Amino acid sequence: MNDEQKLFKEAKKLFDEGKLWDALRIMKDLAEKKKNYADFQKFLGVIYYSLGFTDEAIEQFEKALKINPNYIEAHLNMAIVLNDKGDYVRAKEHYEIATKLEKEGGRIPTSLRNNLANTYMKLGDTYFEVGEYEKAKEEYERALELAPYFLDIRTKHARVLMQMGEIDKAIYSLEEVTMLNPKYEEAKLLLGMCYFKKNNKEKAKKLWTEILEKNPENQKVKAYLSLLKK
Numbered sequence: 736m737n738d739e740q741k742l743f744k745e746a747k748k749l750f751d752e753g754k755l756w757d758a759l760r761i762m763k764d765l766a767e768k769k770k771n772y773a774d775f776q777k778f779l780g781v782i783y784y785s786l787g788f789t790d791e792a793i794e795q796f797e798k799a800l801k802i803n804p805n806y807i808e809a810h811l812n813m814a815i816v817l818n819d820k821g822d823y824v825r826a827k828e829h830y831e832i833a834t835k836l837e838k839e840g841g842r843i844p845t846s847l848r849n850n851l852a853n854t855y856m857k858l859g860d861t862y863f864e865v866g867e868y869e870k871a872k873e874e875y876e877r878a879l880e881l882a883p884y885f886l887d888i889r890t891k892h893a894r895v896l897m898q899m900g901e902i903d904k905a906i907y908s909l910e911e912v913t914m915l916n917p918k919y920e921e922a923k924l925l926l927g928m929c930y931f932k933k934n935n936k937e938k939a940k941k942l943w944t945e946i947l948e949k950n951p952e953n954q955k956v957k958a959y960l961s962l963l964k965k
Contacts, residue, residue, distance in 0.1 A: 875895060
């Protein structure tokens with residue numbers, strides 16, 4: 736292991752310990768000395784982003800991608816930062832490049848797949864919040880292709896299906912989610928609402944009552960139960 740690799744390892748250790756400014760000092764020096772090392776440029780970008788310097792982070796990810804245009808993790812990091820800045824179009828471009836590279840080169844590490852899935856989920860959340868349900872559905876489905884067993888993503892996907900009037904599909908998905916995790920209150924709340932929309936008030940009441948018995952302070956379920964009295 737040469738001196739640069741030793742310093743790189745030390746910077747990663749400092750980063751993991753939360754000593755971001757110390758890690759930044761080392762990586763700024765390394766990235767300046769070894770401008771053709773994509774890993775150094777990318778990791779410096781990660782540190783900048785962790786410190787809240789998004790523009791500097793983007794600049795470093797761009798440098799890494801200029802050195803290695805097929806750097807999946809750098810595309811993913813870029814997508815996350817751009818999404819946080821609200822630049823959803825460019826973020827999506829980088830998501831799609833990362834996905835394409837993944838398919839061409841085989842499976843990426845599980846941690847990266849999970850990060851990418853969560854990034855698609857966040858984009859879906861953004862579309863959902865502004866009422867772009869079809870686009871939200873597409874992003875949740877992209878996320879589920881990467882992480883089919885993420886119950887929070889499956890629940891959000893079911894929520895948008897419900898909003899789009901695809902109640903039966905939402906019920907099918909949520910019944911599976913609640914079977915896999917009977918304690919998942921959000922999924923049970925949503926499943927109850929789907930039953931309510933299908934005029935199956937008994938099933939809705941049963942689910943919501945179960946939640947209230949276990950969590951008497953749940954104001955949302957109290958509001959839902961009040962719907963049954965109208």
